[in-house]
Amino acid sequence: MNYIGSKLSLLPFLDEVFREVTDGSEKVFCDLFAGTGAVGRHFKGRGLQIIANDLQYYAYALNKAYIQINETPDFAWLRAHFKEAEAEPLAFINQLPGVSGFITKNYSPVGGRQYYTEENAQKADAIRQAIATWRESGLITEQEYFYVLCSLLEAIDQVANTASVYGAYLKKFKASAIRPLRLRPLELRNHVPNCRVFHRDANELITEIECDVLYLDPPYNHRQYGANYHVLETIAAYDDPKLKGITGLREYPKSSYCRQNAAREAMQQLICQARAKHILVSYNDEGVMSLQDIQEMLSLRGKPKLFQTNYNRFKADNGREYKRNATIEYVHYVRVVKAAAAS
Numbered sequence: 004m005n006y007i008g009s010k011l012s013l014l015p016f017l018d019e020v021f022r023e024v025t026d027g028s029e030k031v032f033c034d035l036f037a038g039t040g041a042v043g044r045h046f047k048g049r050g051l052q053i054i055a056n057d058l059q060y061y062a063y064a065l066n067k068a069y070i071q072i073n074e075t076p077d078f079a080w081l082r083a084h085f086k087e088a089e090a091e092p093l094a095f096i097n098q099l100p101g102v103s104g105f106i107t108k109n110y111s112p113v114g115g116r117q118y119y120t121e122e123n124a125q126k127a128d129a130i131r132q133a134i135a136t137w138r139e140s141g142l143i144t145e146q147e148y149f150y151v152l153c154s155l156l157e158a159i160d161q162v163a164n165t166a167s168v169y170g171a172y173l174k175k176f177k178a179s180a181i182r183p184l185r186l187r188p189l190e191l192r193n194h195v196p197n198c199r200v201f202h203r204d205a206n207e208l209i210t211e212i213e214c215d216v217l218y219l220d221p222p223y224n225h226r227q228y229g230a231n232y233h234v235l236e237t238i239a240a241y242d243d244p245k246l247k248g249i250t251g252l253r254e255y256p257k258s259s260y261c262r263q264n265a266a267r268e269a270m271q272q273l274i275c276q277a278r279a280k281h282i283l284v285s286y287n288d289e290g291v292m293s294l295q296d297i298q299e300m301l302s303l304r305g306k307p308k309l310f311q312t313n314y315n316r317f318k319a320d321n322g323r324e325y326k327r328n329a330t331i332e333y334v335h336y337v338r339v340v341k342a343a344a345a346s
């Protein structure tokens with residue numbers, strides 16, 4: 004998924020830093036602002052037990068699948084009850100006849116918005132409703148439910164009629180948005196039992212968990228993920244929200260990390276309360292907090308270090324010009340030697 008702040012292309016750099024600062028004894032890795040789950044997946048691939056968390060429900064759903072599921076679920080009930088599902092359950096799900104539900108009525112031309120074609124929106128409604136019904140009736144397992152939901156979120160994002168994020172839709176359907184929605188099997192990593200996934204505010208969860216490596220990748224600027232990905236949030240939660248305005252924005256949780264003063268306070272509290280041996284923070288030089296802010300906060304727990312690499316900027320809008328095409332990406336690090344503050 005093309006996601007603001009995704010660390011997918013920074014994984015080699017993160018891995019290099021990780022290898023340099025750790026000694027191989029680490030078992031539990033916490034990705035507290037997990038987004039697409041790219042970082043947790045990578046370190047799960049290295050055999051670490053992952054704790055993943057995000058404030059947004061779509062990110063929770065992606066991580067529930069990529070982090071907690073170790074092998075493609077069996078879909079025993081679907082196979083037993085539908086001949087077409089016997090060989091390939093996802094192929095059967097892809098063929099469900101479309102229905103007109105919340106997605107069609109609000110995000111397709113039927114409801115006056117053009118995030119998706121009517122056909123794709125109807126297909127998404129059919130799949131979303133089917134897995135909800137099957138899950139409520141106990142016909143599919145929790146893992147099967149999140150496997151399909153994750154595949155749906157990945158697939159629907161591929162056919163979204165937007166420049167990139169969901170702040171607006173395009174007036175004319177672009178070529179990729181006209182392609183039919185198709186769920187694909189997920190690429191799952193190593194078999195690592197007991198990975199955990201949460202849908203919580205990072206500052207609440209931090210008081211309840213313990214890990215060897217704590218990785219922090221909070222939002223850098225004022226752009227709230229809840230606003231930029233509101234359509235994915237609604238498809239994931241399917242909770243019939245009230246939508247406002249031309250773009251159909253829903254209410255969304257506001258992150259402290261998107262506001263300068265609140266971000267400093269939240270970050271310092273997080274770092275001070277963390278029960279971890281190593282803390283790694285991804286934060287660049289254009290965020291609401293400065294590099295010095297982060298280094299000072301980390302110095303409350305030990306001697307901070309700074310690693311850096313060049314990185315291509317996320318392009319949110321193809322037509323817009325940016326001052327710089329590349330930015331320096333930093334990983335701040337501290338080996339924790341001072342005790343955590345009481346919560």
Ligand SMILES: C[S@@+](CC[C@H](N)C(=O)[O-])C[C@H]1O[C@@H](n2cnc3c(N)ncnc32)[C@H](O)[C@@H]1O
Nearest residue numbers: 008009010036037038039057058204205228258
């Ligand atoms: C920079 S992105 C993380 C990207 C992720 N590392 C990846 O590779 O996809 C920041 C994430 O933090 C989440 N977030 C923002 N505020 C949060 C909070 N207070 N608690 C938990 N998650 C939060 C956002 O929803 C977003 O997914």
